[in-house]
Amino acid sequence: MKIAPPAAGALSGARAVAALFAAAIAALSIHGIVFLAALPSRLPSASDWQRVAARLEREAQPADAVALAPWWAERARAVLPAALPVLAFPRLAGEDLPGIRRVWVVALPSAPGGTGLVERDLAGRGTRAVAAERVGALALSRFDLAEPVLPLSQLSERIDGASASLMGRPCPRDGGGALRCPGRAGAHVSREAREVDLLPRVCLVIEPPPAAGPLTLTFPAVPLGRTLRVLTGIVGETPQQADAAVKVGIALDGRDAGETEERPGTPGWHRTDVDSAALAGRPATLTFTVRAGRGHPRPICLEAYALP
């Protein structure tokens, strides 16, 4: 038995669909080949990196930092001058950037995945002092921050003078400079670089003991300004509902000045501003009281700085 020939309309319809399919294949094929062929030239070479590094070596100053755009171009850490902090952040809006006056932007302007968000964020808080200059597949520019955050004092740099106690018992200092509390719970305080909500933070890491406490951390003679900015976050992976909430009480010269809480399910580098205007211009004693609620306690990252 023969197969009936398809109707002419069906044939032309099928041919139209096939033509569309073939055209799309051809277009994507050309796009794919062009993408692959062009990719090496869109990405920086070793010599591009070296040239940028040499330029920064010459021109960078104290209180400078380097921002990467896009943030994942972290080869910069291996190549750029070691003294320059590298900011590999997807966004810089909302970041204090304490102690930084000028930000060099090392960009890969032709690389896939560029968003321009880092430059936009910096443009919103300063002026472009050095226009973007191409160095091979890299581009170097500089932004000077209009209102840099310049702390009078920074807690993470004062741990050497701090003391801690757990439920009234002092926590002695170990050989690495960390404060280690007595007991099996392993509560301790140390200065570390740790992850908070996927980003690096240099802070005082406090591991509160489960269902014990409070852990008290005291910093004597801290120069204060009008505002004490306290930043806290849970270290590492996103806190889950089973994790304990951690409360941090803040006292200035023995007086309660505020409290912040790290709750499960709320990742982030959380900011609390304490009015310290009454103590501005003179040193004061800062006390942080850390309590973990019920559940699995997670280490917290604590930083604070006094702002003029």
Add this chain to the structure above:
Amino acid sequence: MTDLGTRLPRPSPAGRGPGRGARLLPLAWAAATFALLAATAPAQGIGRDESVYLVAAESYASFWGELARSPRAALAVLDRAFTVNREHPPLAKEVYGATHALFTERLAWTSHLQGARLGAFAFGALLSALLAAAGLELAGLAGGLLAPALFWAVPRHFYHGHPAALDQPIAALWLAVVLAYRRSLAPAPTRAAALGRAAWAGLAFGVALAVKHNAWFLPPLLLVHWAAASALARWRGERATPFPLAFPAMALLGPAVFFASWPWLWRDTAARLGAYVGFHLHHENYSWHYLGTLLREPPFPIEYPFVVTALTVPATVLLAYVGGFAHSAWRFVTSSVRVPSVHPERSPAQPDVVEGRTDTASPADELLWLLNALFPIALIAWPTVPHFGGVKHWLPAMPFLALLGARALAAAGRALWPARGGAVTAALGLLTLAPAAWTVAHIHPYGTGAYNELTGGAPGAATLGMQRQYWGDAPVGVLAALDAHAAPGARIWWQETTALAVRAYQRDGRLRADLRWADAPEEADLSLWQFHQEFRDKEYRTWTAFGEARPVVVLALDEVPLVMVYARRGAWR
């Protein structure tokens, strides 16, 4: 009245179908696949799972060898031999153990790693052969040539072809079971032939079960197919296919092969089976980076496997897959509503293999392809199923998509220029495969970091916040640097790479034997940070421990860092 559209195809009419040479095509594909995988395997590192399977493979092989020599002695050490990796059935690992025993231990032809992986290449060869055979049947020579190519021209598929793991074997065996089931549906010339076909389906299912637990989903899926196709046939006024013998064969032979191949179950069977089932029913959720967020707990996004597929399969191949799926769906719909009245001598399962002529599609056949192309992906889409590991968890869908894509390309070629359909199909195939094959070559051996050009490759995926890599095999790219620069006796923290993998590198002489293992960056002289957003804290702990945020080596894929080596002062020379 026709059957359910399930009769086997006969050689295509008009002499334009597969000839004798074409019938050798599956063998040629198998040989080429084996050779290509073998040639490209040494560059690829040892993943977390594979490192365990390598140990299991040798342990299982030693048991079977001992069983042949001294059954009593072997049975005395059975538990010890099969304790390792008892959460997964053993057959693929037994194959790896056998190839290792033969080619490495006995013949000394290969390294230890390559000896075990030869078994994996054999599964890859099987997959290619099955795809070529099915492609020939569905779309003639073009189908036989294109179907395996469309599967392997995807960087992540190519990657999974190498390790002595379970994902690629189960993809091959899933296809084998479906093809055997399909063949068992066709009217057989004799009762014995019918029983033989059913037995093949049962055996294939047993082998699949003995490789990975995915296979347990096959009988229900195929039952759904048979029930739906029967209902459709009745609706069309056709005679439905009788209950396929393949099902009782699967019910009998599947567990028999599963049990026979897994001596671990020979003792304390109920408890050990319970532990096996329990492990997979309550599989842990690994953290996973997806579009800028970390997936940690259910409910997971339903679209996850579809989005990851769309972002990782090279665009032309992706279009062929999607086009093939749509083509099949269209054939299913149109053939379902068409009144069956003609050509009982022609198999509805046999598609349009003749240039310039539209064919009669079989709704049952189309339904079979569609179900198998979709189900493995849909299964992972289920919001409580752990979402991690990328495409490997729905890899069994991909051969079907490749098959349908090949047929769609061939159909397009014929529709565009009936008189020169072969040439047009060849051109379309070339256009489809050229950028994809280039991508495979470009990405290898870092296949778990592969993203397509629509995503912007690895850089685009990094900006999107996708999982950059997984399995801990990327440090293979820094082994030479470690050998050259690590201080004698340096302790190395390997992060995602297992101690078993490190030992395997050292055993094959790819890493200095004096380099030691460290459990944490704080205990290490060298830290190999493998970029995993979910473990980023461990990199920053390295900075703290080493007092340094400056790596000594950066291994990057298109400037996107995969591995950074950090060193304490004096540990890198």
